Amino acid sequence: TRRACVIGWPVEHSRSPVIHRYWLNEYGIDGAYEKEAVKPANLGRFLEELSGHGYVGANVTLPHKEAALGAAGAADAAALAIGAANTLWLDEKGALHASNTDAYGFVTNLDAEAPQWNEGVGLAMVLGAGGAARAILYGLLAAGVPRILLANRTKAKAEALARVFGPQIEVIDWDERAAKLSACGLLINSTSLGMTGQPPLDIDISALPGSAIVADIVYAPLLTPLLVEAAKRGNAVVDGLGMLLHQAVPGFERWFGVRPHVTPALRAHVVATL
Ligand code: ATR
Known part of the structure; x- marks a missing residue:
């Protein structure tokens, strides 16, 4: 055995x-x-x-x-x-x-759940700068995403990640996250916000293009408030469970x-x- x-x-x-x-x-x-x-x-x-x-x-x-x-x-x-x-x-x-295998899991799941994602999401936005964000940034860059906006409540942590991964990562202020969505083809929540027992991720996504994909790493609940809101306005949504299964x-x-x-x-x- x-x-x-x-x-x-x-x-x-x-x-x-x-x-x-x-x-x-x-x-x-x-x-x-x-x-x-x-x-x-x-x-x-x-x-x-x-x-x-x-x-x-x-x-x-x-x-x-x-x-x-x-x-x-x-x-x-x-x-x-x-x-x-x-x-x-x-x-x-x-x-x-x-x-x-976290980056592999995240990207393989995107491929499976939203295969259109890599035909040119152009600009992506990642929220959060912990260990999960680090794996996702690595995976997105390896998959060929040209530019990533990175926002974190504690900006210094986002800046540290940008130093690791280079000039394709552009750090923005946490308060800028909603306004900068208008150019994004992919929005990813890598924070723990939205998880059962945590406050929801507070972001107004009304500027996000209708063709954009919204992904969350949280999987309990399966549909976080962010994904519910995104699905309501017609965006493709990818939940966090698929990443867990694929990794x-x-x-x-x-x-x-x-x-x-x-x-x-x-x-x-x-x-x-x-
Ligand atoms: P993991 O390794 O799983 O990514 P982590 O390193 O604890 O976990 O990171 C949690 C992320 O959620 C961080 O980006 C954290 O922001 P800070 O770096 O400012 O702590 C983010 N996060 C947690 N609670 C938050 C809140 N109430 N508002 C905004 N961001 C929050």
Whole structure:
């Protein structure tokens, strides 16, 4: 039995076991996927003993994504550029490899849900400047988006990201976010606003072109107030669940040897747990 896990602190809320166990069952694989609650102080030792704990690899969630990259002996280009890892695996020699599949998950989901997006969104706007924003910026630039407006309540964090990713990122004031929408073909919320228990994202989207796509990384609720508003005025909307499902694909393939599919049945299975 090949075993993988998700490591977090806390980890109880993670939906990764639901996704990976669905696929293990779907493809008839002799594998298991567990949750591991590991305190930050113990992460290094846990990863050193990953194989001893019986695992061939792991997903890593908050607050461990940066430390997991540091603990790995090798990392892919995405993990290095994003400065964080969400997927780990052990090679035949026992060396720990780190990958970041969040950018892949975000872009692959956009491709699936709004395939017109990459035929020229032109200008994109990303709201937020945390770890999720960093992965999304990397993914959008890798996919060829020429220019991205970046707005964050704490402007210094947006400016730090612009220094990482270069002149294609233009930082704007948080208060300018609504006014600058008129030139945007893609609007992405990467903040936690709109999540159950949080205030909604406060943005007037009346200037956004009708052809623009609106994406949210929040998936509980599936349709955030932002997406409800966008759908009401006819914009294509992309929810955050698809990113979560797609980011899981490369890890599952790595650990269990089968490239799994993101299907409507998987989506429905996970939605039932939200
Ligand atoms: P993650 O790593 O998941 O992206 P994070 O690093 O905590 O999480 O980032 C959360 C994002 O949501 C940040 O951009 C944060 O803005 P600040 O950098 O100013 O903190 C944003 N955010 C959270 N609550 C917010 C609020 N009430 N208004 C505006 N932005 C908010």
